[in-house]
Amino acid sequence: MSTAGTATSNLVRSGLQSxxxxxxxxxxxxPKPKTKKGKAAWIxxxxxIAYALPLINLPVITTTxxxxxxxxxxxxxxxxxxxxxxxxxxxxGLLDLGYVGFYAVGAYTVGTLTSEHWHWPFFLALPxxxxxxxxxxxxLGAPTLRVRGDYLAIVTLGFGxxxxxxxxxxxxxxxxxxxxxxxxxxxxxxxxxGPDGGLFDIAxxxxxxxxxxxxxxxxxxxxxxxxxxxxxFYWLLLTVLVLIIVGDRLIKASRVxxxxxxxxxxxxxxxxxGVPTFKYKLLAFAMGAFxxxxxxxxxxxxxxxxxxxxxxxxxxxxxxxxxIIGGAGNRWGAxxxxxxxxxxxxxxxxxxxxxxxxxxxxxxxxxxxxxxxxFPARATRRAVRAEQKIHELEGENVDVI
Amino acid sequence: xSSDVVSAGKALLELDHVTIKFGGLTALDDVSFDIKExxxxxxxxxxxxxxxxxxxxxxxxxxxxxxxxxFDGRPLAKLQRHKITKLGIARTFQNIRLFRSMSALDNVMVxxxxxxxxxxxxxLFRTPRHRHTExxxxxxxxxxxxxxxxxxxxxxxxxxxxxxxQRRLEIARALATGPKLLCLDEPAAGFNPAEKRQxxxxxxxxxxxxxxxxxxxxxxxxxxGVTDRIVVLEFGxxxxxxxxxxxxxxxxxxxxxxxxxxxxxAS
Numbered sequence: 001m002s003t004a005g006t007a008t009s010n011l012v013r014s015g016l017q018s019x020x021x022x023x024x025x026x027x028x029x030x031p032k033p034k035t036k037k038g039k040a041a042w043i044x045x046x047x048x049i050a051y052a053l054p055l056i057n058l059p060v061i062t063t064t065x066x067x068x069x070x071x072x073x074x075x076x077x078x079x080x081x082x083x084x085x086x087x088x089x090x091x092x093g094l095l096d097l098g099y100v101g102f103y104a105v106g107a108y109t110v111g112t113l114t115s116e117h118w119h120w121p122f123f124l125a126l127p128x129x130x131x132x133x134x135x136x137x138x139x140l141g142a143p144t145l146r147v148r149g150d151y152l153a154i155v156t157l158g159f160g161x162x163x164x165x166x167x168x169x170x171x172x173x174x175x176x177x178x179x180x181x182x183x184x185x186x187x188x189x190x191x192x193x194g195p196d197g198g199l200f201d202i203a204x205x206x207x208x209x210x211x212x213x214x215x216x217x218x219x220x221x222x223x224x225x226x227x228x229x230x231x232x233f234y235w236l237l238l239t240v241l242v243l244i245i246v247g248d249r250l251i252k253a254s255r256v257x258x259x260x261x262x263x264x265x266x267x268x269x270x271x272x273x274g275v276p277t278f279k280y281k282l283l284a285f286a287m288g289a290f291x292x293x294x295x296x297x298x299x300x301x302x303x304x305x306x307x308x309x310x311x312x313x314x315x316x317x318x319x320x321x322x323x324i325i326g327g328a329g330n331r332w333g334a335x336x337x338x339x340x341x342x343x344x345x346x347x348x349x350x351x352x353x354x355x356x357x358x359x360x361x362x363x364x365x366x367x368x369x370x371x372x373x374x375f376p377a378r379a380t381r382r383a384v385r386a387e388q389k390i391h392e393l394e395g396e397n398v399d400v401i
Numbered sequence: 402x403s404s405d406v407v408s409a410g411k412a413l414l415e416l417d418h419v420t421i422k423f424g425g426l427t428a429l430d431d432v433s434f435d436i437k438e439x440x441x442x443x444x445x446x447x448x449x450x451x452x453x454x455x456x457x458x459x460x461x462x463x464x465x466x467x468x469x470x471x472f473d474g475r476p477l478a479k480l481q482r483h484k485i486t487k488l489g490i491a492r493t494f495q496n497i498r499l500f501r502s503m504s505a506l507d508n509v510m511v512x513x514x515x516x517x518x519x520x521x522x523x524x525l526f527r528t529p530r531h532r533h534t535e536x537x538x539x540x541x542x543x544x545x546x547x548x549x550x551x552x553x554x555x556x557x558x559x560x561x562x563x564x565x566x567q568r569r570l571e572i573a574r575a576l577a578t579g580p581k582l583l584c585l586d587e588p589a590a591g592f593n594p595a596e597k598r599q600x601x602x603x604x605x606x607x608x609x610x611x612x613x614x615x616x617x618x619x620x621x622x623x624x625x626g627v628t629d630r631i632v633v634l635e636f637g638x639x640x641x642x643x644x645x646x647x648x649x650x651x652x653x654x655x656x657x658x659x660x661x662x663x664x665x666x667a668s
Contacts, residue, residue, distance in 0.1 A: 247525055250527060251524050255534070255535070258507055258510055259511065261500060261502075261507070262503070265500035265503060266499075270500070271481075271482045272462075272483075273483075273486060273515070273578060274483045274515030274578050275483060276483045283521060382558055383560060386558070
């Protein structure tokens with residue numbers, strides 16, 4: 001590398017470092033909840049804000065070019081996928097590059113059952129879709145989880161593509177034209193989906209002169225799943241995300257979570273310590289498939305139309321990027337990663353032509369300067385802190401993991 | 402409990418004419434010995450003698466080409482590794498293999514989970530079974546960390562522990578699986594004399610609370626000081642077996658290995 005190049009990279013590095021210092025000192029000043037109650041209160045506030053987000057239309061973060069509620073819906077969709085993929089990549093350490101395959105299986109099961117061949121209601125098709133996806137996860141995992149590392153990545157990448165190509169050439173699944181008229185979930189309340197349907201109306205806010213006002217032109221009917229107003233969809237999906245987070249937490253903090261981590265850390269040692277690693281890897285795959293299928297099912301019902309072009313390998317890569325950007329192994333990191341990957345391109349639509357370039361550069365910078373992700377797992381954070389402490393004590397360069 | 406009484410106990414693990422071949426290389430050649438309940442058996446030999454191979458065939462990493470291994474009267478052939486652990490053989494690794502980014506406590510709890518019947522549904526619904534098993538595993542893990550002397554570091558990441566503490570953590574993790582037989586693969590590698598003495602104490606205490614111990618070790622003073630019986634391997638063959646005193650005076654052993662090592666140690 002030339003001297004100029006080195007200087008630049010040092011500049012970038014020191015810039016990022018000082019940014020990191022500032023941000024961490026700011027973070028240190030944020031009052032930390034001392035008690036369990038305090039923590040619960042913060043979580044409740046966060047959840048309420050999340051539910052209110054499409055109604056209050058906060059300035060700056062609200063997307064201008066596209067409907068905020070649809071963007072938020074996509075964000076939550078990505079977040080759910082990221083949480084599911086985090087189980088596979090972050091907890092069990094299995095690099096799955098074909099996650100879109102599960103997403104497609106979930107979406108197409110719903111499409112087939114509710115529109116293409118039968119006319120089931122969405123909520124009846126949903127559990128079937130989830131089960132079918134889990135079965136597909138087990139069918140994929142049983143023969144392939146015997147290979148490790150890069151080989152598994154290649155096999156799963158192939159799976160994602162196989163699913164897409166099979167759909168493209170199967171008339172029964174709508175082939176390249178896709179499946180149309182997938183119904184939305186049933187609305188709740190009188191007279192749906194008429195103009196005054198739903199149980200009651202909820203007002204939106206608008207920020208005219210920097211102050212919030214009630215927007216007279218926009219109302220959300222509770223709870224009507226329509227084509228125009230996506231807010232009810234968003235609420236439904238956010239609820240699903242909350243449930244998944246709770247489930248993920250319960251499973252992670254148990255024998256199952258420990259077995260996954262042990263398998264990720266050292267498969268042979270885990271096996272010798274009595275962990276049936278193959279069984280747990282398969283379980284991680286099945287859980288990942290479960291959540292991927294769920295997410296795909298909601299994608300189908302929101303879009304109303306699915307075709308093979310919605311399920312390209314590119315999408316798989318975005319899913320993996322979401323997990324890695326956020327911080328593999330940390331569910332909150334994965335959620336942030338998922339939201340960012342979905343949100344940023346929409347917020348900065350004006351730069352749409354540049355977005356893959358920017359995305360690539362951002363990924364490069366991230367992997368160079370913060371390879372553990374934005375919000376790495378707590379264990380990783382502690383390891384890094386310990387290394388820094390050693391660094392301070394010894395006053396010399398110590399490699400951070 | 403005196404060692405004379407216990408070494409007369411019944412055989413816990415029997416190697417019966419075990420041969421292992423890797424292609425043209427015979428790593429173990431017709432090796433037979435047994436480990437009796439409640440004893441500390443030392444397995445020694447020069448580098449490449451087949452000690453670790455012997456270890457690996459016992460814990461299911463390798464399959465014997467011919468011969469049989471019986472544990473508690475049960476043949477071990479074709480059993481999966483985690484099932485062998487469940488039967489009651491636990492081991493540590495020569496090159497430490499902890500779950501590095503998990504806490505010390507979690508490392509030990511993974512071992513304690515061996516006999517757990519909690520599955521994903523129990524965990525998801527936090528059933529009484531899950532709560533009982535979890536509490537029992539945590540208590541056991543804390544006791545074991547205390548037993549090996551690192552209870553103060555329960556919440557540290559395994560990778561942040563000192564080298565000596567990592568070795569101790571490996572022993573605690575292996576003990577958590579509730580083994581009948583604990584196999585230690587060079588547990589004193591890289592230790593200074595003071596640490597070695599502490600480790601010897603620990604191994605004795607492990608035996609005293611009822612475990613049978615198989616010890617692979619290079620350090621002669623440690624092996625001689627702590628074991629009840631010793632098996633010597635050379636080039637994949639067993640060349641001697643007996644008490645430490647017998648082994649010390651065995652001319653074949655001295656020729657093969659001990660003489661050089663003892664001199665080196667004495668100097």
